[in-house]
Amino acid sequence: MDLHITLDGRGDRTDRIYRQLRDAILDGRLRPGERVPPSRELARDLAVARNTVAAAYDRLVGDGFLAGRAGAGTFVTYHQEAPIVRRAPAGPLRPSQKFLSLPAEPPPAAPARYDLRIGHPDGTLFPRATWRRLLSRAVAESAHTRDPAGLPALRAAIARHVGLSRSVRAGAQDVVVTAGAQQAMDLVARVLIEPGTVVAVEEPGYRPVRRLFQSHGAQVVGVPVDADGLVVDAIPGKTRLVYCTPSHQHPLGTAMTLPRRTALLAWAQEHRAAIVEDDYDSEFRYSDRPLEPLQSLDRAGRVIYVGSFAKTLLPSLRLGFLVAPEALLPALRDARRIADWHGEPAAQAALAAFIDEGLLQRHLRRCRGVYAARHDLVVRAAQGPLAPWFTLLPASAGLHVALRGRGPVDLAALRAAGVAADPLEHFYAEPRAVPDHGLVIGYGGIATADLPEALHRLADTAAAGSR
Template sequence: MPIPAEAFILDRHAAIPLQVQLRRQIIEGVMARRFRPGEKLPSIRALAGHLGVARVTVAQAFAELVATDYLSSRDRSGHYISDGIELAPDAGTPAPATPRLDWQRHLNRRFTRAQRRDRVPDWRRFRFPFVYGQADPELVDHAAWRDCAVRALGRREFDALTGDLYGEDDPELIDYIARHILTRRGIRAGPEEILLTLGAQNALWLISQILLGPGRCCAIEDPCYPGLREILTHDGAQVLPVAVDAQGLPPDAIPAGLSAVFTTASHQCPTGSTMPLARRHALLDRALTDGFALIEDDYEFELSFAGATSPALKAMDRGGAVIYVGSFSKSVFPGLRLGYVVADPAFIAEARALRGLALRHPPGHMQRTLAHFLSLGHHDAQMKRMRRSYAERRAVMLAAMAQEGLQMAGGATGGSSFWLASPVPSRALADLLRTRDVLIEPGWPFFARPDQGDGFFRLAYSSISAARIPEGIRRIAAAIREA
């Protein structure tokens, strides 16, 4: 691509001649790899005009650089960055002579401190990725999504959805969620009770910002979803971890004086247990008598295939105490970044205002594409395909785990992963397996006290084919025996 004239700026007050400044800027650009071999420079006339200097100044600078082989000149067609420049290995930016702002003093809130460091961005390179929460290209209906996206790119929809929507959401998508997604969970909600978010993570973040903060206190399940702990670490509220058992969160163990309780009742993250009906009633009663908000993260409910779906807590919530979080990351694909919150209109109004000031709204085009994907039945079809495929992979997993003697440590009512007991510290196990093309998730990021996670790991089957599962499980069992 041609280098624009605007890439160059001269300082008329500097002691260095303009011609030399220009030469230095070109050399710097080449060395910093901003200008690449073969790229065309602006014409002498255009660059001189832009810089407000005589053409001879630019011509001299170019001639000098041709002589030193930084540039090559092709007759009449102009000047190009030379192909043959030997670049020194990138030594980074040299220490500048001017004083610099002390950023360490300026970074008032540090978010890198509690950042998750357990995720492997290049997971696709592993042959046996038992990695959770990523899409499997084999299961996503790419052609259907493309058709829906193209439909949403039609003239009329495009015009309506390219604007700043201010605080609003695509009414077609909200209507579909209310009438077809939520009804399947037994939830009744009007548009004033639903807000779109940038995935479930964004929903949990909005909730923490509105309900919590310094002086407030909340309970989370232990172990729990690490993304939630990451949010709460920065919130300033006191966070009490409550140990889950085989039936999920025990209502009796929840201390008094809380503002909010976070739960994954239908499918505890990461253990996979399902909260029985009696416990759900008890939890809802506690919410009303104690007066706390109950945040239900209903992730993966669409993937339940072992037994009937239990109704959501929100479906049983006569006191309006439940804030329900749903997401399309698992059932469509995670890069979509669309989820939703269902709650009391007073809460939704605050969440809408906060979303507006922090990010405005999810992109309109993604909203409308999803609305088409849902209303044309592609979502239902994809769910069916996913459930069928996951059921198959799950059976292969169970057989291989039994054969290799791997121990389950949690419930088994569907979803896309198993929670396993690790007879050896799982962090070291994960490190070892990585050198053998296998990715597993060690238990430590899930626990309030990371060392408690050493006895566990998670094996997801959402991004690994059934054919590769047995060999993957064999490698895990072998690594355990060695360690």
Template sequence: MELHIRLDGRKGLADQLYQQLRAGIDSGHLAAGTQLPPTRLLAEQLGVSRKTVAEAYSRLTYENLLSGVVGRGTFITPQQRAHPHANQAVTLAAAPSLERWQQRATVLAKRTRQPASRYDFVGGASIKSQFPFDQWRSCLNYALRRSQQHPERHFSAQGLPELREAIAHHIAYARGVHCSPAQVLVCNGAQQALDLIARVLIEPGCPVAMEDPGYPPARQLFEALGARLQSVPVDDQGMCVEQIADGTRLIYTTPSHQFPLGMPMSAQRRQALLARACELGALIIEDDYDCEFRYQGQAADALQRLDQWGLVAYVGTFSKTLLPELRLGYAVLPPAVLEAACVAKHLSDWHSPTLLQWALARFMGEGHLNRHIRRCHDIYSTRRERILNRLNDDLAPWLQAIPANAGFHLSALAQPEVDVELLTHLARKVEVGLYSLAPFFSEAPVRPGLLLGFGAIELLDIDPALDRVRDTLQRLS
């Protein structure tokens, strides 16, 4: 690779070379420890005499900016030097827009910057110790062989047919979703699915209804696209459908495991939601983020299965069931939306990573996904039961669990005398990560409480952690 140097004219060449090398070193563009080309090679590249290059190198060596190593070459000296003052930055015309985006950081994004506690009840984090890494590695090797043998260079934005077929079979079996592979759009996580659907439906000022409390990244996404957001309260049956305003174009809901409170939407409320959407001509986004895990009661079909009018976009993810790092999700879209969403996907990133799609299709086809879900279900069920036992026992004076029968987090409401924000602060001092429900509320009155995830905390750590929470609550009382 050639060193980027430009010399003008035929006079003062050694000084020009010295000045450009010095500027590169002072600015940090030429980092400490970088090896410079030999004098003969650089002279040939620049079309100058070797003496010219040697003179510039000599001046830099005298100033201790370069050092020669016998048998190896010439290197930039690793030492601290003051950089010249940076040029004054020009204020961009788009500065107000940039500031608005900077202010959209969600509570979940901010949480990733916090160090993990020894005992952490973080929500949305799945178990890694049980993931079948050997089987996944084998599937990745298969994907590499497929890639080597595959003649195509470009792939459909909608996703590989093998993976879309595997997804359609899986969600029909596990969630009762009624779809064909032709309706499935493979995305980079559920968040991209939300973005694609919203991008083709939302225009500035467009009315969008969303549960309150609800999922902050979805709220921030809709607002960033210019939506006029309506916060719809929830009760013990789920979203209060009768409060969805006239003119609403898009409705976002988590009917199987309301985020973050956890209650499922009742059958009557589901029918009412579909009827209201039909009346408005509104699309419903059904975010079914963790409902492969169900612990009691009869599993309710997905809202999408009840849809007779093509009004429900069903969104799912493998980040919860497998690994967060996988970043693969999907959407089952009605015909009216599918083509536009595929165009938006193509314009966004062409298609999701083909290697991961081949690997995941193989992983699902060989039954590894279902076996992994069954293993995790037993583990999560035991952890959930342990937390509920404690909430109904020695923690009962302060916390009350909200009934929920799916997912891998549950929520607990706090008694009025409990200062939840102070509790979470003091708990972190004793190495327990607790998370308040307050950031998930927008306009609805905050119901003080905790979101208790049990995907990332080991069973043997639950009691010691909750002992510390109980002791902290006793001191606060």
């Protein structure tokens, strides 16, 4: 192990070595059981006599910090439950005002026995052995690209995939591979947003994207959502960018109707605005014919289509993409280059093979069957034991449904019952005269066998709160 010890200046060198090693042990940089360098080796690295280091080690042994093992070396023995936190100097530096003005996000909640929070696909469905094989092959073949838009093979595979599955009109040259959908939004913001640019988002909606646009200095305006989707007539006239989730609205779950889609496209053309279409959860549809995405209906080059493999594969893979009009592509490629050059090519090569060999479609068919069964369990519960306290908002796709409540939900009592769920109110960023009570029930991250018990506990908690 390399140790950085400073002996500059005057003073007892043995004492300096002792104190720096002791501090490293106390703040957890040197952990119990770790071996420190032999005294001869450390003395050579520090250009001091071996006796100087040996004396420091002897003091540390005497104080209980180190112990020698015959034939093995000298090891850390001191153990404390909570090491002293070692922090960098606070200093006078402060973030810019636009970051200070961002709304605070709540800290991550602790895990629960029954997790009904949204955004969690079922990791047990992911074909890990197949992915390891494809990833190993990509590493062995030294997959590489210097193109910030991503590996050409993956861009071509994505263009074919979304062309067949979603009727997206795109060639490989129109695709930019990203580290998830959030980076795709960030690239769009870098290219299209200047301080003060008016950006319209759905209200309620996906709050991380709202915060992202705000971090770029945008003036973000919430636009209401009704049963037909984003209310186009409520979009401010000065808006230059509209973000929406038309296939499965986040979080209400409704799909934007065809008349509303055509109205939004006409509005964007009239006002010379861009539309970011987040095709959220479009892969998982259980009934009804899927409507065409805005991108395939667009004839004026106003739509930027964003997709992700976080829900279809694993969030930890951080793989997404965008399809953009030709005029924006050079700037988007430059933005990706500035952000992180070109991403991770081995994972991109593995995903390209996963798509080209038909494995993604096979995986999606399997997932649809599992998630459809869970969707039906939630719908039946909403129409049965949960009906006295909640109203189900229709949704025929995705990994969650929304339940509008008759009143506020006692989240602490629900947590005490071992159930975690997202309250509907948390998806509103702007004050409301009348709170929209309810829950958003995610069924992606909970086992099918556990779902009935989770819904039963939810019903019992709601019943107890109404007494």
